[in-house]
Structures are given as structure tokens and as C-alpha cells.
Amino acid sequence: MRLIIVCTMPGTSERARNTPQRRAIVDALREADRAVTAQELHERLSGVGLATVYRNLQRLADEGEADTLLRENGETAFMLCGAGHHHHLTCRRCGLVERIGDCRLDEWARQVAGEYGFTDVDHRAELVGICARCRAT
Amino acid sequence: MRLIIVCTMPGTSERARNTPQRRAIVDALREADRAVTAQELHERLSGVGLATVYRNLQRLADEGEADTLLRENGETAFMLCGAGHHHHLTCRRCGLVERIGDCRLDEWARQVAGEYGFTDVDHRAELVGICARCRAT
DNA sequence: ATCAATGCAAACACTTTGCATAAAA
DNA sequence: TTTTATGCAAAGTGTTTGCATTGAT
Numbered sequence: 127m128r129l130i131i132v133c134t135m136p137g138t139s140e141r142a143r144n145t146p147q148r149r150a151i152v153d154a155l156r157e158a159d160r161a162v163t164a165q166e167l168h169e170r171l172s173g174v175g176l177a178t179v180y181r182n183l184q185r186l187a188d189e190g191e192a193d194t195l196l197r198e199n200g201e202t203a204f205m206l207c208g209a210g211h212h213h214h215l216t217c218r219r220c221g222l223v224e225r226i227g228d229c230r231l232d233e234w235a236r237q238v239a240g241e242y243g244f245t246d247v248d249h250r251a252e253l254v255g256i257c258a259r260c261r262a263t
Numbered sequence: 264m265r266l267i268i269v270c271t272m273p274g275t276s277e278r279a280r281n282t283p284q285r286r287a288i289v290d291a292l293r294e295a296d297r298a299v300t301a302q303e304l305h306e307r308l309s310g311v312g313l314a315t316v317y318r319n320l321q322r323l324a325d326e327g328e329a330d331t332l333l334r335e336n337g338e339t340a341f342m343l344c345g346a347g348h349h350h351h352l353t354c355r356r357c358g359l360v361e362r363i364g365d366c367r368l369d370e371w372a373r374q375v376a377g378e379y380g381f382t383d384v385d386h387r388a389e390l391v392g393i394c395a396r397c398r399a400t
Numbered sequence: 401a402t403c404a405a406t407g408c409a410a411a412c413a414c415t416t417t418g419c420a421t422a423a424a425a
Numbered sequence: 426t427t428t429t430a431t432g433c434a435a436a437g438t439g440t441t442t443g444c445a446t447t448g449a450t
Contacts, residue, residue, distance in 0.1 A: 178431055230371060252388070314441080
């Protein structure tokens with residue numbers, strides 16, 4: 127498994143209506159310890175239409191509530207991650223994701239970019255490895 | 264523009280046949296200073312079937328010749344980048360890509376991962392900014 | 401002469417959209 | 426009551442695949 131992370135920027139939008147479907151989706155996301163796709167959620171949540179799942183996930187991403195992870199096969203997976211700059215540490219075996227809050231890449235990024243004449247530097251990073259539980263198995 | 268980088272691992276495969284189509288594709292990639300998609304190449308190279316472009320790009324990626332970049336809209340773009348661990352510095356305005364050879368993230372990655380009980384850590388990072396030329400504009 | 405590569409079109413997988421209906425606010 | 430969300434099915438988009446044919450070796 128290889129995941130590619132895209133952290134979304136909070137956008138402006140109306141407050142979403144508190145429908146049972148949306149609640150179910152958010153709850154499922156909250157309980158998940160890994161990123162899930164729309165289709166996965168749709169299967170898990172019988173009674174919620176696929177389009178509804180897609181629409182809600184997209185909205186959560188737009189609102190900055192959810193992070194978006196692109197998988198190599200083209201799927202998009204989502205997870206609740208709150209705001210603030212952070213990275214992810216993903217288990218390449220089971221998909222478990224840890225949120226890495228402290229980032230010390232800014233200086234490196236700025237320096238490297240400067241060497242190439244770039245400004246307004248931003249960075250994204252992804253860590254993958256084997257989690258403790260999988261290692262034990 | 265936001266690009267997400269996936270560095271491919273070299274695989275085992277037969278030597279590809281030196282067809283004019285393949286030559287055209289590789290040449291186009293070599294001349295490009297940014298990542299290009301199959302569809303873009305297909306347009307540029309009249310006389311090369313779309314499927315052929317896809318197949319060659321995929322093969323180049325499998326061979327480790329080309330890096331793969333996932334765009335947010337689901338497109339996959341490719342660029343020749345040779346082997347070896349490296350990162351990319353992309354201009355978010357014009358798409359220009361610089362290859363960043365020296366990477367000092369290993370230590371950070373290992374340390375952070377260790378704190379969470381992860382082993383066999385690998386990392387991927389992407390830098391985006393505004394290149395000198397775009398800045399001048 | 402072989403066997404892989406090409407081209408085309410059909411098939412795929414994931415996601416988005418139109419529209420009538422249901423249901424928050 | 427007004428307005429947004431849902432569900433379904435149809436349409437979109439990027440990519441892959443089957444198969445006959447071409448062409449590199």
C-alpha cells in the first residue's frame with residue numbers, strides 16, 4: 127500500500143445540514159484509524175447512497191475537516207485530521223495512520239528552495255513504515 | 264497546481280523494443296522540464312496511439328526510468344528522473360520541476376517513526392513554490 | 401520467422417451530475 | 426414553507442485491455 131497525501135485548505139461554505147447520512151459518515155470517519163474511500167464507506171454504511179458519500183466527503187475536505195489521500199490506483203481516501211500543518215505516518219501493511227504534529231522541515235524546505243531561486247515555499251511529506259502491531263505479527 | 268509525487272521502484276523487465284513511437288515518447292519526456300500526462304503526450308505526438316503512450320509511460324515507470332506524479336484531479340503525470348532517492352521542487356505557477364538530489368530527511372523520518380513504534384521507514388516529500396522566472400513576471 | 405508493440409475500440413473504475421423526492425431548518 | 430440534501434441512474438474522465446495487425450529483432 128502506498129498513499130499520497132494532499133492536505134486541504136479550509137474553504138468558505140454554508141453550514142452543512144445535520145442529516146442522518148452525514149452523521150453516519152462523520153461517525154464512521156471518526157472511528158476509523160486509517161483513510162477510507164467513498165466506496166468503502168458506502169459499503170459499510172448500508173442506507174447511504176454512494177453519491178451522498180462522495181458529496182459529503184468532498185464537502186468535508188473543502189471545509190478543511192478531512193485530509194485527502196490519493197492512492198496509487200486513483201482512489202481517493204479521506205480521514206478526519208483537524209486543522210494545522212501536519213504529516214502522516216502510514217503503516218504500509220495495515221494502513222494505520224498516525225498524525226505527526228511536529229514538523230521540522232520548514233527550514234530545510236526554505237533553504238533548498240532558495241538554492242534554486244524559488245520563493246513562497248510549501249512542502250508536503252509522507253512517512254511510511256511498519257507499525258508495531260504489524261511488526262509483531 | 265498541486266502535484267503529489269510517487270517515486271517508483273525499479274522492477275524487472277525485458278528490454279523494450281526500440282520502436283519509433285517509443286523513441287518519440289522518450290524524446291518528448293527528455294525535452295520536457297515538467298511532468299506530462301499520457302493525454303498531453305498523445306496530443307503533442309500525432310501518430311502515436313493513446314494506448315501506446317499509456318503503455319510506454321507505465322513501462323518507463325516500472326523500469327524506474329520515470330517518476331510518477333499524481334495530480335489532484337486524478338491525472339497521472341510522468342517525467343524522466345533517473346534513479347536514486349530524490350525529491351522534486353515544483354513551481355506552482357508554471358509547473359517547472361527541479362530535481363533535488365540531496366535529502367536530509369532520513370534522520371528525521373527515522374526518529375519520528377521510532378517515536379510511534381514504526382520501523383522500516385521510508386519517506387516521500389514534495390516542495391512547491393514559485394520559481395525565479397515566474398516571480399519576475 | 402518470431403514474438404513483442406501498436407492501434408483501435410470496447411471495457412473499466414472511480415467520480416460527478418441532473419433531476420425528482422425527501423426532509424432539515 | 427423554503428431550501429438544502431438525498432437517491433438513483435446517467436454521464437464523465439482517465440486508464441486499461443482484447444485482439445487483429447504491424448514491425449523490430
